[in-house]
Amino acid sequence: MALNSPGEQTSEFEQILKESTSELIQKVESGNLSDAVNLIQRINDERNRNLYLEVGRLTRALHDAITNFHIDVGVASPATEEMSKMANATDRLNYVIKMTQDAANQTMDKVDESAPVADRLRDQAGALRKDWARLVRREMKPEEFRELYRRIDDFLRETEEQSDSLSGNFNEIILAQGYQDLTGQVLVKVISLVQEIEENLVNLVCMAGQVDKISGITHDDSDREKPEAHAPEGPIINAEERVDVVSGQDEVDDLLSSLGF
Amino acid sequence: MKILIVDDFSTMRRIVKNLLRDLGFTNTHEADDGLTALPMLETGNFDFLVTDWNMPGMTGFDLLKTCRADPKLKDIPILMVTAEAKREQIVAAAQAGVNGYIVKPFTAAVLKEKIDKIFERLEQK
Structure with a gap:
């Protein structure tokens, strides 16, 4: 316009x-x-x-x-009531929050599922390696060897299965990153608005x-609202261009130690 | 060690919770802003508070000041984990009595280092 x-x-x-x-x-x-x-x-x-x-x-x-x-006549969904561009933008941004949150949770779910699997494989391999070393040193009785024989068989089978489940989880973690494309498109629209x-x-x-x-x-202009002291500002987008912000943990530590921390 | 994690984003609470668990702290509880955290702190016998700054309701900075003014909570160690990176904010938090300050995004190593430092200092006292 x-x-x-x-x-x-x-x-x-x-x-x-x-x-x-x-x-x-x-x-x-x-x-x-x-x-x-x-x-x-x-x-x-x-x-x-x-x-x-x-x-x-x-x-x-x-x-x-x-x-x-x-008035943003709903081209995409003519059945719904006319929706203001503002309300639409708010919905879009809420959608971005939801998508990123879902993706973060899915990713963490899969990591939480995978970490114990990796731990178990490591523990089993560690225990087997100890016994295997005894076998190599010829310190093992025949019945112990038969037991080891069976455990190695179990371990190999389980490793195969667990590796499948790990790579399945990794794939789902990759897929969960698909939000980036969708939220990117939504954000571009809001930016142009x-x-x-x-x-x-x-x-x-x-x-x-x-x-x-x-x-x-x-x-x-004197009655213009003054920003509240120490009001939260959120993540700093242009830290390099500003002198009143720190650019990382090292600078935080330096600042605090200069205060006697 | 009973720890309260305060952040308005559930994913961030989960990240902090997981990192703390990896460091061996399993007794963690969560609140989504200062207003929900305060009553938990008053009655929950918490040993340690990890809080964000920017939250609706009551900010982490106000929570920090409120704790320090409360005879029961004035000595609880408080670690701030926040995106707030203005120098004056960090100075203000230090003056208000924060025990550690971590800017997001952060790493597991930084979290461990700060927590170790806080408890090392408390033991010296």
Whole structure:
């Protein structure tokens, strides 16, 4: 959505204001007060006209923006009610949280399943190796050897089975990473929506600026909310560009030890 | 050793829990923010607290300050495991009485090192 450039009307008003000012001074100096008062009235009328124009334009742009972002006729699912782009974006981001969480849990489930299998194989192999060493040193009685014979057979069979289950788990861990493709696509959509909103907001702010100019309104920034001290900020995205953040655990440790930790 | 893990993301709680288990700490409990953690700490006889900073309800920083102001919890060792990486935050946590500070993402080795250091220090006292 492209909003009209608000520049022209204002420059027209500024032009009139400039022209009229010198005329006004002339009239006042030459003592023609009645003409001067009429001129002031004309400037004022012109200012009001321009103000109405700008406010009207701003209102329309605001309305367009609201229409644009709130009605996203469900092309994908025509059966559902019309959904605002914002609500849609929120759903999309929640979907990303859910997908990444599910993937993390699936991966950890499979690792939790696999770790004891690997531990068991290691323990069995360790025990067998000890007995095997006794056999090599010819310290084993025949009946012990028959027992070892059977255990090696069991171990080989079990190793085969457990390796299958391990590689199955590894494959599922790989598959669980498939979320990255899906969440990536969703995030790209949300990013483009944010960019669109940003552009529109900038336009609206420009238009509102014209209204302020004509109406002579100035804004006081002093009541703007100050960020709360030590408010959490979450992960730092651009740590290299910032001096107020640490870039890793080493810097945390250095900072803390400089404080006597 | 009874440990409380506080983080709003269940996956992160699980990661910390698993790492602690590998380090031999099996008696771990979980809470998803400061508000749910506090009553558990008050009555649960916990020996150690591992907490995130940024959580809804009550942040880990507020939980830290609340513990230090509580006669029953003022001495419990607290390890912060967080994505918060601003210098002023780390300084603030140190001044509020945190025992260790780990920035995410972190490794098992870092977790072990910090926990060892905390208990080494407590034994010296």
